[in-house]
Amino acid sequence: MIKGNALREALPFGKPSKSFDIVGFIKRYGIYILVFGSFFFAIATPIVFVIKEPFYQVHAFMKIDPVIATLITQKAETSITNYYDQYSNTQAHTMKTFEVLKQTVEQLTPREKAAVFPATLPAEKCAEILERVIVIKPLQGTHLIEIIASGNKQEGLAPLVNKLMLVYLKRLQNINAESDQDQLNSLRAKKEFVLNQMNAYEKSLDELTREISTASYSESFNMASKNTEELQKLYDNALTDRLKAMNNFWATEQANNESQILSLDPIIDEIVMNDQSLHFTSSWTYQQLQEMRSTTDGLTASNPDRIYVEERMGAMQNYEKKQRKELQNTARAIVLGKRKLDMRKSIIQAKYDFEKSKKTEEDLQTELEKSIRESQRVSIGIHRGEYISAAWKHSKDMLDMLERRIAEIEIERKAPLRISIETHAREPKFPVSSNTNKLLMMLLGSAFFIVCGPFIAYEFFDNTIRRPEDIKQALGYLPTQTIVKTPKKKNNPKELSLGTDDFQLHAIGTLAVRFCHEKEKDNSRILLFTGIEKGVGSSSISFSCAKALAKIAPKVLWIDGDIEAVDPDQSEEFFPNLPGLRDFLSNTDSWKKYIVSTPDDNIDIIYAGNVIKGIIPLHRIRDFLSDAKKEYDFICIDALPVLQSNLTEQFAIYSDIVTLISLGESTKYNALRRSAELLIRLEVPAIAPVLNFGGNKQTxxxxxxxxxxxxxxxxxxxxxxxxxxxxxxxxxxxxxxxxxxxxxxxxxxx
Known part of the structure; x- marks a missing residue:
């Protein structure tokens, strides 16, 4: 079923137009096409035997040698064994080109041309005709190409084929000659270019020899490179000496700086101790002090003599100390001066050695750089000389090859072609066949085309629903149920009974089961049955479905919603003229008053009622259906076609499921889409398309x-x-x- 609340647009999955049904077309019109086509073919067959013409053929053969002998050497590729089939097919196609055919026509004599073509026809038109007359094909398993010419005249075919072979061979010779001449021109131009290149190379080598002073372009003859090696060794030694002198100078400065921190007292003490004058003075002072100390023995401390002697002794001791101090100062000054002198001399010597080694290194570096630049210049020259020499040698080899190739081409121009004439065409004596079979086939195709054309046009413009797939194309979904064609009543074949026996019970029962499933799932109780147009069987289907639902559910109400009918006699054939829906809507009585029960079928029925003049008020429909929905399990409403009745649209608004019935072989595709779009615009909860093949079909x-x-x-x-x-x-x-x-x-x- 198509759920309206699942769609945002009307029929988004449907197609606006019906597609062409090939299988259905064959089933419907195949027998007619076969009968009428055969009839027209049989009538027109004698015409074929009146207009038929004889058919002549001539054959000629050309041979393609897969391997050809050369005079001295290979010209290009002398063997085509690996691609012989492609080569032969190419030649067969080339022989039928417009240029070859036009030249063939121009080579024909006026008599030969008149035998095949109209005498006044231009060569271009004759060539276009000749393309259809000539057949060229390689013969499998051989080295031959067969050339076949066909026509309705005996004369002129053989000369045409023979001229074609001669023209093609002449064309191949011209092509080969032009190709050889093009190659010779190209090779000679290349030879001239190579000679100019060799002259330029020789001039460059002469200039290069003067620049680098050597004609042997090898690195072993690079004297500057050898001088660079010697200078490099000397520079390495000078660098080593400079580094040693620099380290020595640094070490000397460090040693002098650290020597200044050392104390000179031990050296000074040693000098003082080794000084004879100080030693003599100390000894003499010591003797005098001993003698003076002996003279004071027994004298009191206040004795003037004692005081005098002690003063002299103190003076002598002070003198000794003074002399020692002076000697120490003198020794300190001498030692410091000597140390400074030695340190200064060592620094001067180390600095001189460093400057000397540095100057030597710089001079060697300068000479080395000059030698390296010279060595590089000579090396570049040698490399350039090697390249120019190799290029000259390559040009020399190229020149030899070009001269050899030119000589070969000039000799091979006289070699035979790969393609030759094996057998010439001969004038036919008898016709091989006639065009009767071709005319018969054309007549057969034309007869059936003439018959088939109107049927195809009819099928193309036909807008009728004929199968469930048409409903799927229109709505996007297959029909909920398809009801097959039912037997008609004997007394009136255009009317259908309301009984379920006239329908396929299985189809109606299946539809009823699906409605029960929708009720259990969505509480869908109100079922509206409407058709695309009148006569689709909606009334019969709605009543039969109500009877099938009555077997499943305890309470089922069937309503005849066709209250817009104006002809009472038409409704009397289906239902008794009893009070019903019209009467209920026209007064204020309860709807239950108009229910007619059928105990045998377990169905409650509300008929359409008596025809009432004037406008029938419809405002009670909503409350009526709402109350009835509480009382009954299912409410089946039979309504007029939705496109023909506004009342049906109102019923659809209050219905849970709208059963949209189409009549097979009668309902129009566009009408089905318009009906479905109208219901979707009304936002009906669900649409159940049903395809019925049992209604009243219109021719x-x-x-x-x-x-x-x-x-x-x-x-x-x-x-x-x-x-x-x-x-x-x-x-x-x-x-x-x-x-x-x-x-x-x-x-x-x-």
């Missing part, structure tokens, strides 16, 4: 083919033709009457 007339024609037909079809179509009799009835004998024959076979 379409020719005007229905143009019911919805393409826009361009309105522009190209004349108005008189449209009027003729609109006033035409039903074409299907005419065809049906014409094919009755054939259908009887087919039934007798079955």
């Amino acid at each position: 379409p007339s020719l005007d229905e083919l143009f019911e919805n024609p393409p826009e361009f037909l309105h522009k190209i079809v004349p108005k008189k033709f449209k009027d003729f179509i609109n006033n035409s009799p039903p074409i299907l009835e005419v065809i049906e009457n014409m094919t009755k004998p054939f259908r009887r024959f087919r039934k007798s076979i079955h």
Whole structure:
């Protein structure tokens, strides 16, 4: 089922137009096409034997040698064994090119041309005709190409084929000659270019020899490079000496700086101790002090003599100390001066050695750089000389090869072609066949095309629903149920009974089960049955479905919603003339008053009621359906086609499921889409499409083919033709009457 609340647009999955049904077309019109086509073919067959013509053929053969002998050496590729098939197919295609055919026509004599073509026809037109006359094909398993010329005249075919082979061989010779000449011109130009290159290389080598003073372009003859090696060794030694001198100078400065921190007292003490004058003075002072100390023995401390002697002794000791101090100062000054002198001398010597080694290194570095630059210049020259020498040698080899190739081409120009004439064409003596079979095939195709064309046009413009797939194309979903064709009543074949026996019980029962499933899932109780147009069987289907639902659910109400009918006699054939829906809507009585129960079928029925003049008020429908929905498990409403009744639209608004019934072989595709779009715009909860093959089908007339024609037909079809179509009799009835004998024959076979 199509759920309206699941769609945001009307019929988003449907197609606006019906597709062409090939299988259905064959089933419906195959027997007619076969009968009428065979009839027209049989009538026109004698014409073939009147207009038939004899058919002559000539054959000629050309040979393609896979390997050809050369005079001295290979010219290009002398063997085509690996791609022989491609080569032979290419040659066969080339022989039928427009240029070759035109030259062949121009080579024909006026008599030979008149035998095959009109005498006044230009060569270009003759070449176009000749392309269809000539057949060229390689013969499998051989080295031959077969050339076949066909025509309805005996003369002229053999000369045509022979001229074609000669023209093609001449063309190949010209192509080979032009190719050889092009190669010679190219090779000679290349030779001249190579000679100029060699002269330029020789001039460059002369200039290079003067620049680098050597004609041997090898690194072993680079004297500057050898001088650089010697200077490099000297520079390495000088660098080593400079580093040693620099380290020595640094070490000397460090040693002098650290020596200044050392104390000179031990050296000074040693000098003082080794000084003889100080030693003599100390000894003499010591003796005098001993002698003076001996003279003071026994004297008191206040004795003047004692005091005098002690003063002299103190003076002598002070003198000794003073002399020692002076000696120490003198020794300190001498030692410091000597140390400074030695340190200064060592620094001067270390600095001199460093400056000397540095100057030597710089001089060697300068000479080394000069030597390196010279060595590089010579090396570049040697490398350039090697390149120029190699280029000169390459040019020399190229020159030798070009001269050898030129000599080969000039000799090989006289070699034979790969393609030759094996057998010439001879004039035919008897025709090989006639064009009878071809004419018969053309006649057969034309007969069936003429018969098939109108049927195809009819099928193309046909807008009728014929199968469930058409409903799927229109709505996007297959029909909920398809009801097959049912037997008709004997007394009136255009009416259907309301009983379920006249329908396929299984199809109606299946539809009822699906409605029960929707009730359990979504509480869908109100079922509206409406058709695309009248006569689709909606009343019969709705009542039969109500009877099937009555077997499943305890309470089922069936309502005849066709209250807009104006002819009472039409409704009396289906239902008794009892009070019903019209009467309920026209007064204030309870709807239960108008229910008619059928104990046998377990169905409650509300008929359409008596015809009432004037407007029937419809405002009670909503409350009526709402109250009835509480009382009954299912409410089945039979309504007029939705496109023809506003009342049906109102019923649809209050319904849970709208059963949209289409009549197979009658309902129009566009009408189905318009009905579904209208219901979707009304936002009905669900639509259940049903395809019925048991209604009253209408026999379409020719005007229905143009019911919805393409826009361009309105522009190209004349108005008189449209009027003729609109006033035409039903074409299907005419065809049906014409094919009755054939259908009887087919039934007798079955």
